[in-house]
Amino acid sequence: MRVTFVLPGPLHALAGGRAEVVVDSAAATVGQALAALWDAHPALRGRVMTEDGRVRPHVNVFVGHRSVRFTGGLDTAVSDGAEVAILPAVSGG
C-alpha cells in the first residue's frame, strides 16, 4: 500500500527537505498511514498531532480532495496510490 503525503512548506525541513513523502505500509486507514509517516520522520508528528493523538485544530488532512474531518477522521480508509495532503487551515491573525 503506497500513500503519498504532500507536506506544506513549514514542514519540509522536518522531512529531509522534501515536499512529498511516499510511505509504503500495510495501512488501511489514514491514521495508520500517518503512523507510518511518523516512523519515517518522527519530528513531523508533534507538529501535526497533539500529544493526545488528535490532529491539531488548525491543521487539515485531506485524502484526495476530501477533508478527513468529514469522512471518518483518522479512520478514513486509504487505498493504494492515495494522495494525502497535510495543510494549514485558514486561520491566524
Add this chain to the structure above:
Amino acid sequence: MVDIRNISPRAGDVVLMVGTSKGAFLFRSSATRTTWERGGPHFPGHAVYAMAYDGRAGRHCLWAAPESTHWGSVMRSSDDFGRTWSEGEEGNVRFPADTGKSLQRIWQIAGRDDDPSTMYCGVEPAALFESRDAGATWSLNRGLFDHPHRPRWEPGGGGLCLHTVLPHPADPRKMHVAISTGGVYRTDDGGRSWRTAHQGVRAQFLPDPHPEFGQCVHKVVRHRDRPDVMFLQNHWGLYRTDDAGESWKDVATGVPSDFGFAMAIHPHDPETVFIVPLEADTFRCVPEGRLRVYRTEDGARSWQPLTRGLPQKDAFETVLRDALCTDTLPGAGVYFGTRSGKLFASPDGGGRWRALAEGLPPVLCVRAVVVGGSGPAAGRGTARPRARKP
C-alpha cells in the same frame, strides 16, 4: 518576503530579546545603550511568549518558544544570536501520553544559576518541565502535575498558565512557581513535592477572598542575593514576603492602581522594584492615559512614578507580565514593551526613557542580557539540539 536582519553582538554588548505576537526581535547596543540596531523578525508569523539567554558554562545561547497557530509550540535555541536555530524536534516539550494533556503554550524559560545543566519551562496548561541537559531534552515535573490541587486550577484571561519559575539561587532543592490561576507553589525537595506559598494573597474574584488556592498571581520577582524576599503583582494587589512566601503583606501604597501584570527587580538593589500599574481588570490600560512605570527603592514602602520621556497623554497602553525587565549593568537599564508595539528603554534605572521602536507587533516578552565572556561561540558547553538554517 520578510527581510530578517541579523546582529553580531560582542562581549559587553546589551541584547534585548523581544517576543511579539508575530515573531522575535533582537536589539543590540554597546554598554552605553545610546545606539541600538534591530535584528529579526525571527520566526515571522509565530507568537513568542518566552525568550531567555543561557550564558552559563561559557555558552551564548538564545532560547525562544515560537508558537504557530497551526503547528504548535516548540523550544528552539541559537548559538549565534539568531543566524541559525535548532528545529527543536529532540527538545520539544511534550506531555506524556498518560496525562491526556497537550501543550498549548510555553510561557517561561529559566535556568538554575547553581547548575548550568538544569533548565525549566513553565507551560499552558499549567505544568513545569525540566531539562537536565541544558535544554536538549525535557520532561514533565510529576510532583507538581500530580498535586491534588491541579485538576481544580482554573484558567485566567490568558489561559491556565505556569508563567513564573524562580529557582533558588543557591539551594537546588528549592524553587517557587506561579500559576494563573492557582497561586504560588514551592518545593523544598527538588520538585518531588509542592505546597502553596501564597498565604495572605487575596482572590477578590472568589466568594472566599483567601482560598487555599486559586489566586490569580500575575508575576513574582526576587533578588538572587536575598531569595527569601519576594514581591508579587497580583490580579488586584501588590505584595511582599520576607519568609519565602509563608506570608505576604499588601504593599500597594502610593500607586494609582494595584492591578497590573509586569514586575521586575533591580539587578543590584533588592529593595528596588519596577511595575506598570493598569487601571483595572475591566480596562487593562495605564491609568489616565499616562504611561508611568512605578519604582520603589525602599522595599515597597513607597512607590514613585517614572515619566520622563514617556507619553503622558492619550497613552492607552498595556504592558504584559513578561514585557518588563532590567539589565545587569551598573546603571541598571530598564526596558518594556507594550501591546501597541512600542519598546522603551531607560539606561539609568528608570530616570529617563526613550522609545527604541514603534510599530512592532504586540509585545509579549522582553528580556535583556549583557553578553559575557569572549563573545558568541557556537558549540560550547553541554550538547543541545543541533542548529539548522531557519
